[in-house]
Amino acid sequence: MGRNPQIFVKTFLYAILIIFQLAVCEHTPKLLLISFDGFRWDYLSKTDTPNFDRITNNGVRAKWIKDSFTSLTFPNHYTIATGLYEESHGIVANIFYDPVFNETFQIGNETTVLDGKFWGGEPIWVTNQLQGGRTGVYYWPGSEAEIKGVRPNIYEKYIKQEVSMALWRNRTDTVIEWLTDPENVVDLALLYFKEPDHTGHIYGPESPEVVQMIQQCDNITGYILDQIEEHGLSNLLNIIITSDHGMTGMNRSRFITLDDHIDTHQTKHLINYIVGTSVWPKSGENITEELYKNLSSIDPEHVQVWMKKDIPPEYHYANNRRIAPILMSANEGWGIKENWNDTHYLLGRHGFNNSKMDMHPFFVATGPVFKKGFISEPFENVNIYSLMCHILGINPAPNNGSLDAVKQLLADEYIPDEEYKYTQLQFTIAKWAGICFGAIIVIVLLIYVIKELKMNSQMRKEVSGFSNSNLTYSERDENREPLLSTDFP
Structure with a gap:
């Protein structure tokens, strides 16, 4: 393994993981x-x-x-x-x-x-x-x-x-x-x-x-x-x-103004986005009914007004607490202004009825x-x-x-269909089989590396123990100068 097997191991493992990840990604749908x-x-x-x-x-x-x-x-x-x-x-x-x-x-x-x-x-x-x-x-x-x-x-x-x-x-x-x-x-x-x-x-x-x-x-x-x-x-x-x-497209002449027709002080929240308006009346059934009546009479030809419960089911737009008790929706090309000072005029708009082709x-x-x-x-x-x-x-x-x-x-x-599902199952099995096979290779390699590291560690301990002896004498001459452990090859 060389003097520093850790470097080799890390490099080898990293290479395997990258190759494996690329192999998996190549067949993963994107x-x-x-x-x-x-x-x-x-x-x-x-x-x-x-x-x-x-x-x-x-x-x-x-x-x-x-x-x-x-x-x-x-x-x-x-x-x-x-x-x-x-x-x-x-x-x-x-x-x-x-x-x-x-x-x-x-x-x-x-x-x-x-x-x-x-x-x-x-x-x-x-x-x-x-x-x-x-x-x-x-x-x-x-x-x-x-x-x-x-x-x-x-x-x-x-x-x-x-x-x-x-x-x-x-x-x-x-x-x-x-x-x-x-x-x-x-x-x-x-x-x-x-x-x-x-x-x-x-x-x-x-x-x-x-x-x-x-x-x-x-x-x-x-x-x-x-x-x-x-x-x-x-x-x-x-x-x-x-x-x-x-x-x-929009036209400046096709706008209605809410201030002209209702008392906005009767509303708790009035959220106007030009092509529609969400009206949250203040508490009280009479207020809600009065607002609905007034809003419905503004311009029924160009603005639709619904109580929440009456919003057409094909819009899928009634079963949520965030939808207001009264909803106004302008016809395509028309707009709703809160007051005459409202300057939100643009030449193009969206947000109209989603059944219209322009939407x-x-x-x-x-x-x-x-x-x-x-x-x-x-x-x-x-x-x-x-x-x-x-x-x-x-x-x-x-x-x-x-x-x-x-x-x-x-x-x-x-x-x-059934054949496609079978193909997908085959792909899934093959994918996980590859992952398991890759994991087994990594585990076996790690076991081998751990053994190598333990062997190297044991060898270092033996050498270290040998080198820690105070003196080493020749059997032939006890008066001879001691040899340091570093003199040994």
């Missing part, structure tokens, strides 16, 4: 989920998108997908992550009041955003990690909070930044590093871009500025695909690119599990969670979606 915020279903037809075309030609595209009511950013990103409707996971708007906590959740309030008590359900990164996977998240609503005692293995804290290709490339490079790091590789990565939502709000969805931003989204998609190929991930990595909602986002995907050149009929975004779990080979938490609703996207060999 998934990259990307969101372009506010990317409407028909944006791909507004301009040339050669890089999105690379995905659809080699993968799948849905005609459109149906987002969840309400069509807002935080609720729908969290629906994608959990497979739950908003009433089920509890993020019922970007801003909402919780009567039990007596607190208002707000996307711009770091204290509430980081507080796990607001986030219900089980997002995909928690599901993945509870079943032995590793996750990296570069911005996603909910990823900074501790949910079920878990945060992503790696995550970036959201920072508002100017839009630039340089920053987007840096973000992409970081995610690619997560997916290829031999020591801490992740099998699930989530990546978020705030465009074209921001540009759509400012200039409107039909503006040339939105077209330019669609082109930039296509450019970064090309960069992502190039980096995946360059790092040898093409045959291992599955990619899903989607969005949270669409966008529609629907896009969906494309590619990778080993997906068909090639396939166009799917529409499906709901609650089904994406089950699809992701299937790709990763993990068991989904209880959710409102179904793998059956999206299995048409899968290549034949990945469709969940």
Whole structure:
């Protein structure tokens, strides 16, 4: 073993572990989920998108997908992550009041955003990690909070930044590093871009500025695909690119003002997000009835008003304490102002009824599990969670979606039938057999090393005992000078 077997052993063990980890990772399914915020279903037809075309030609595209009511950013990103409707996971708007906590959740309030008590359900990164996977998240609503005692293995804290290709490339490079790091590789990565939502709000969805931003989204998609190929991930990595909602145009003349019709002093909380309003009346049944009557008569042609119990069941938006006793929802293209001083005017808005086409986002995907050149009929975004779990080979938490609703996207060999289940079982058995075999090799090596170290230790003790003798004399001459132990070879 040499004079210092520990160095050899450590190096050898480290090499074995790295080789073994790489061997396991090479056969572990990987998934990259990307969101372009506010990317409407028909944006791909507004301009040339050669890089999105690379995905659809080699993968799948849905005609459109149906987002969840309400069509807002935080609720729908969290629906994608959990497979739950908003009433089920509890993020019922970007801003909402919780009567039990007596607190208002707000996307711009770091204290509430980081507080796990607001986030219900089980997002995909928690599901993945509870079943032995590793996750990296570069911005996603909910990823900074501790949910079920878990945060992503790696995550970036959201920072508002100017839009630039340089920053987007840096973000992409970081995610690619997560997916290829031999020591801490992740099998699930989530990546978020705030465009074209921001540009759509400012200039409107039909503006040339939105077209330019669609082109930039296509450019970064090309960069992502190039980096995946360059790092040898093409045959291992599955990619899903989607969005949270669409966008529609607004007009200054299509607004109603609440101050003109109700006494806001009768409300405990009035949360207005322009396309809808949550009304929490002060205590008293008469007050609630009076407010409902007054609000219902404002403009029934352009604003719908419901008591909580009367919200249509197809919206899946009634069975949660955070949904207000009275809910107002503006028709597409209309808005609600709290008073005449309200200046929240933008040329583009979302959050309207999720049955409207302008609210629907896009969906494309590619990778080993997906068909090639396939166009799917529409499906709901609650089904994406089950699809992701299937790709990763993990068991989904209880959710409102179904793998059956999206299995048409899968290549034949990945469709969940008895043969597929048998193949997955074989893979699982082979994987664990390899792990056990590797563990046995390491244990045998450690036993050998321990024996070697004990033998070396015993030899040192013998030599040490011999060298500690005071004097050593020659048998032939007792008067001879003593020999020091160091004189011996």
